[in-house]
Amino acid sequence: MDGRVVAGVAHGLAEQLRLSPLTVRIGFAVLCVFNGFGAAFYLALWAVVPLAPVAERPAARGRRVGDIGRLAALALLVVGVGLLLSGRQLVRNNVLLVPLLVGGAGLAVIWRQADDTQRSRWLRMSSRIGGVGSDQSKRAAAVRIGGGIALVLVGISLFLVLAGQLSAARDALVPMLVVLVGVGLITGPWWYRLVADLSEERRERIRSQERAELAAHLHDSVLQTLALIQRHVNSPREVARLARGQERELRAWLYRPEARQESRFAAAMEGVSGEVEDAYAVQVETVVVGDAELDDRLGAIVQATREALVNAARHAGVTEVSLYAEIEPNLVTVFVRDRGVGFDRATVPDDRHGVAGSIIGRMERHGGTAAIRSTPGAGTEVELTMTRTQQ
Amino acid sequence: MTAPVAPRPLVRVFLVDDHSMFRSGVRAELASAVDTVDIVGEAGTVAEAIEGIRRSTPDVVLLDVHMPDGGGQAVLERVRPVQPDVRFLALSVSDAAEDVIGVIRAGARGYVTKTISGADLAAAVRRVADGDAVFSPRLAGFVLDAFTQHPQTPVSDPEMDLLTQREREVLRLLARGYAYKEIASQLFISVKTVETHVSSVLRKLQLSNRYELSRWATDRRII
Numbered sequence A: 001m002d003g004r005v006v007a008g009v010a011h012g013l014a015e016q017l018r019l020s021p022l023t024v025r026i027g028f029a030v031l032c033v034f035n036g037f038g039a040a041f042y043l044a045l046w047a048v049v050p051l052a053p054v055a056e057r058p059a060a061r062g063r064r065v066g067d068i069g070r071l072a073a074l075a076l077l078v079v080g081v082g083l084l085l086s087g088r089q090l091v092r093n094n095v096l097l098v099p100l101l102v103g104g105a106g107l108a109v110i111w112r113q114a115d116d117t118q119r120s121r122w123l124r125m126s127s128r129i130g131g132v133g134s135d136q137s138k139r140a141a142a143v144r145i146g147g148g149i150a151l152v153l154v155g156i157s158l159f160l161v162l163a164g165q166l167s168a169a170r171d172a173l174v175p176m177l178v179v180l181v182g183v184g185l186i187t188g189p190w191w192y193r194l195v196a197d198l199s200e201e202r203r204e205r206i207r208s209q210e211r212a213e214l215a216a217h218l219h220d221s222v223l224q225t226l227a228l229i230q231r232h233v234n235s236p237r238e239v240a241r242l243a244r245g246q247e248r249e250l251r252a253w254l255y256r257p258e259a260r261q262e263s264r265f266a267a268a269m270e271g272v273s274g275e276v277e278d279a280y281a282v283q284v285e286t287v288v289v290g291d292a293e294l295d296d297r298l299g300a301i302v303q304a305t306r307e308a309l310v311n312a313a314r315h316a317g318v319t320e321v322s323l324y325a326e327i328e329p330n331l332v333t334v335f336v337r338d339r340g341v342g343f344d345r346a347t348v349p350d351d352r353h354g355v356a357g358s359i360i361g362r363m364e365r366h367g368g369t370a371a372i373r374s375t376p377g378a379g380t381e382v383e384l385t386m387t388r389t390q391q
Numbered sequence B: 001m002t003a004p005v006a007p008r009p010l011v012r013v014f015l016v017d018d019h020s021m022f023r024s025g026v027r028a029e030l031a032s033a034v035d036t037v038d039i040v041g042e043a044g045t046v047a048e049a050i051e052g053i054r055r056s057t058p059d060v061v062l063l064d065v066h067m068p069d070g071g072g073q074a075v076l077e078r079v080r081p082v083q084p085d086v087r088f089l090a091l092s093v094s095d096a097a098e099d100v101i102g103v104i105r106a107g108a109r110g111y112v113t114k115t116i117s118g119a120d121l122a123a124a125v126r127r128v129a130d131g132d133a134v135f136s137p138r139l140a141g142f143v144l145d146a147f148t149q150h151p152q153t154p155v156s157d158p159e160m161d162l163l164t165q166r167e168r169e170v171l172r173l174l175a176r177g178y179a180y181k182e183i184a185s186q187l188f189i190s191v192k193t194v195e196t197h198v199s200s201v202l203r204k205l206q207l208s209n210r211y212e213l214s215r216w217a218t219d220r221r222i223i
Helices: A011-017 A021-033 A039-048 A068-086 A088-092 A097-111 A116-131 A135-165 A169-231 A235-257 A265-280 A298-317 A353-365 B020-031 B045-054 B069-081 B097-107 B118-129 B137-146 B165-175 B180-187 B190-207 B213-220
Strands: A283-289 A319-327 A329-336 A368-375 A379-387 B012-016 B035-042 B060-064 B087-092 B109-111
Touching: A011 A021, A021 A039, A039 A298, A169 A235, A235 A265, A265 A298, A265 A319, A265 A353, A265 B035, A265 B213, A283 B109, A283 B118, A298 A319, A298 A329, A298 A353, A298 A368, A298 A379, A319 B045, A319 B137, A319 B165, A353 A368, A353 A379, B012 B020, B012 B045, B012 B118, B020 B035, B020 B118, B035 B045, B035 B118, B045 B060, B045 B069, B069 B087, B069 B097, B087 B097, B087 B118, B097 B137, B109 B118, B109 B137, B137 B190, B165 B180, B165 B190, B180 B190
Parallel strands: A283 A319, B012 B035, B012 B060, B060 B087, B087 B109
Antiparallel strands: A319 A329, A329 A379, A368 A379
8 A cells, every 4th residue: 555565675675775666676586595585684674674754754654774874784784694594604603704793783783773863863962972061071082983993993804814814713702892892982972872862851751741640630620629619609518528529639649649559448448438528528537547458357347437427427417527447456446436416326216227237237247346325415436346367 | 704714814826827818817717716816926938937936936836837948847947946935836738647747746736737627726726835735636646557556666765665555545535536625534534634645645756766757657658
């Protein structure tokens, strides 16, 4: 559709070299005759060369080769691979093969994915490295680059001498190392700047993402709530409920940035107190001491607590309820307290589901106890206790 | 109106908060407690606060925890060495353990959140002026958590690093929302004794060099 047959390598190469794609494909086919050289070349190009940026060429997603530098590097690599595949005796005398591979790899490292803009930035950077600051640093850069080039040259001449003798493979390692050091010296500052540049860019991106997230969050939560509050100015209870719910939500967002661990006891307790605050427009002053992983029995306590809070919110006629929960190594205690109207237990029918089933029954089924103390006119306190078995 | 048995001098209060709206709100709330509190000045920055407190020598400073230039802690650190008689009550919207423990250890005698009612605030001011401590349920919970949940921690100074059984009981009742009077009748002790226990806990909180305490507070923020 966009000119590609297999992976678009031939098409891209043809475009870059201003040849007909057919010519390039025939070239690959011919090269295949030599020990599959063409196929290896194709694969290497496919692996190394980046896709053309979509913005630059929206229609053709052909592959694109930067320039001669990269082509040379690739050719060296491929020749090395080809030799590896074909000449066993040459492999044994890796005097020729290894420097070729290394040299190709070094160049490829330099030119890999260096499209025009990137490369011009690198050039700018290298000139900045030389230019910024004193003459001394300029001189240091010059020395570094000059030394690197000299080392490459030394490596090449050493290699030539050794290749003539075809002596022991060990001798070839020396020029190879020299070449490597030279390449490292030449490209070192670029890499350094590149990495620094990239991490700076990433920091900036994270910052702007965070700002966007913050704005989105404030819009979805705080601004909406403020709008709601303005519409409910005549209902203080509703305003208090909205403000309280928003406060809780914002607090959780600010102070617990990590994902809320709902599987923990303290978080579950704060969860039910929040639910009750929202549903009944009361304020639940919640204090949890200690924490533990939720299990069935702790889950039962959380549910019984919820029921006790709901009872207080519905029947006590107050706007504030206290919840205190403490986990000790072998005991869990929960107190739910209000200063509301209270009740006389004798007057509460036995079939009142809330207290009998949801609180007392639930606690007893899980091996705990529930005690309810209430004084008419002075308030009610529900105490839940359960022993814990140590894991 | 019946005449009070023993008319007490008004508590002279200085307000420190960088939000002027909040300062006027507190003024309005405390206006209902004219028989307890007299607001002698206010400040919106740390520097103004130090200067204003020096000039007006209040009994109690109502101190915002979060302000530019170091916040309430900076005020505490600068004023307390010079005017040891001035007492501080921290007021904040934050319930973060780090902030709460931070101002208490810097010398505040109590901590209440900004949602407190005017009457409760006036009572807390009076209590601080009398030299007692003011613990909100949440602060009591923090202290219990910090002091009792790490039994494996080595204790260097048992006098400072551990709570007594009685102190723990008092703190638990505070955390359950009991008023001092209710605690007293629950434990069959006098209100004065409750106040003594709370003050002693405050002292431990301020003086204990339990490494655990600051680490605990920081951890609470991260979790």
